[in-house]
Amino acid sequence: MNKTNLLRASLALVAAAFGVSHLSADVVETKSGARIIGKVSKIDGGTVVVATDYAGSISIKQSEVTSITTDAPVAVRLASGTRIDGKVSAGGSAGAVQVSGADGTISTTVDKVAASWTAGAKDPQLAALDRGWAYEANVDVAGKSGNKSQLGTSAGLRATLAGIQDKLAFYTAYDRQVTDGKKSADQFKAGSDYQSNFSGKNSWYVRDEGGFDRIKDVQFYNVAAFGLGYDLIKAPKQTLTGRAGLSFRTENYKSPFTTDVNSAGLDFGLAHTLQMDNASLVNRLSIVPSFDDFANYRATHESFLELPLANPSWKLRFGLANDYNSKPGKGVDKMDTGYFTRLVLNWK
Numbered sequence: 001m002n003k004t005n006l007l008r009a010s011l012a013l014v015a016a017a018f019g020v021s022h023l024s025a026d027v028v029e030t031k032s033g034a035r036i037i038g039k040v041s042k043i044d045g046g047t048v049v050v051a052t053d054y055a056g057s058i059s060i061k062q063s064e065v066t067s068i069t070t071d072a073p074v075a076v077r078l079a080s081g082t083r084i085d086g087k088v089s090a091g092g093s094a095g096a097v098q099v100s101g102a103d104g105t106i107s108t109t110v111d112k113v114a115a116s117w118t119a120g121a122k123d124p125q126l127a128a129l130d131r132g133w134a135y136e137a138n139v140d141v142a143g144k145s146g147n148k149s150q151l152g153t154s155a156g157l158r159a160t161l162a163g164i165q166d167k168l169a170f171y172t173a174y175d176r177q178v179t180d181g182k183k184s185a186d187q188f189k190a191g192s193d194y195q196s197n198f199s200g201k202n203s204w205y206v207r208d209e210g211g212f213d214r215i216k217d218v219q220f221y222n223v224a225a226f227g228l229g230y231d232l233i234k235a236p237k238q239t240l241t242g243r244a245g246l247s248f249r250t251e252n253y254k255s256p257f258t259t260d261v262n263s264a265g266l267d268f269g270l271a272h273t274l275q276m277d278n279a280s281l282v283n284r285l286s287i288v289p290s291f292d293d294f295a296n297y298r299a300t301h302e303s304f305l306e307l308p309l310a311n312p313s314w315k316l317r318f319g320l321a322n323d324y325n326s327k328p329g330k331g332v333d334k335m336d337t338g339y340f341t342r343l344v345l346n347w348k
Contacts, residue, residue, distance in 0.1 A: 225267035
């Protein structure tokens with residue numbers, strides 16, 4: 001074969017390969033005449049998302065799309081609720097499409113396609129209704145020797161069962177600090193929290209937490225509460241929920257000179273989460289005043305920033321926690337503040 005023929009053969013192979021790559025791609029055409037070639041990853045909320053090699057993911061308004069063609073089967077749900085898995089091809093007129101699967105062919109229009117996703121997979125709308133357990137374990141150990149000796153350990157566990165309408169959480173944590181042979185922290189807590197969204201941004205909740213804090217002379221404490229919540233912010237990556245309700249607070253002190261607390265009261269709380277690209281921020285605040293004496297109340301606060309490691313199941317958590325008791329035991333400060341860096345493992 002001479003050089004000319006060799007060159008022609010090479011060009012033919014390149015052209016064939018180029019043609020195959022286009023034949024094996026999905027095509028989306030718009031009213032403006034644009035022709036986007038790539039992979040239709042999903043249709044959701046009036047947006048067609050196309051993954052391309054040249055521009056990443058492109059989001060197109062579904063109302064601007066006149067034609068969709070896929071080279072492989074996809075799952076399609078129509079506005080009527082009908083679902084079919086099959087290849088999508090252009091219809092005979094602008095805006096018309098056909099979905100051809102094992103059960104036959106459906107002719108419809110682009111505007112009547114409510115959603116699409118990977119063929120054979122569960123409908124995302126139904127998957128969102130599923131409840132699922134998620135687990136978290138965290139631990140940190142800090143020590144020092146020399147002029148001063150110090151050893152601090154803390155550990156916690158959390159299990160959350162969440163669905164689209166409600167969330168149930170169980171949690172427990174222990175913190176112990178020893179400096180020069182003297183305890184500076186010895187605290188344990190365990191609790192549960194259930195929230196149900198019954199209408200839009202409105203919810204009701206019930207919670208209970210108990211434990212001890214030996215440094216604060218608290219042999220046993222418990223706060224049981226229920227009430228209503230409202231989502232001040234409810235967005236895909238950020239939520240801010242306010243709570244107000246009734247509570248019953250118990251605090252038993254070791255010292256006979258400190259009056260125990262056994263009183264009904266109010267319960268106020270704020271819970272905030274913000275999901276960023278490579279981090280998440282969490283803020284929690286709770287205030288429980290007693291009916292017997294509104295000047296006698298307990299306030300707890302926790303804020304932390306969480307950064308993922310190379311394995312996203314592992315994270316580093318940096319934060320602080322405040323525990324304020326307006327009428328603490330004898331010789332105990334009202335405010336107790338802790339700073340922490342923790343290693344966190346999440347799994348499902």
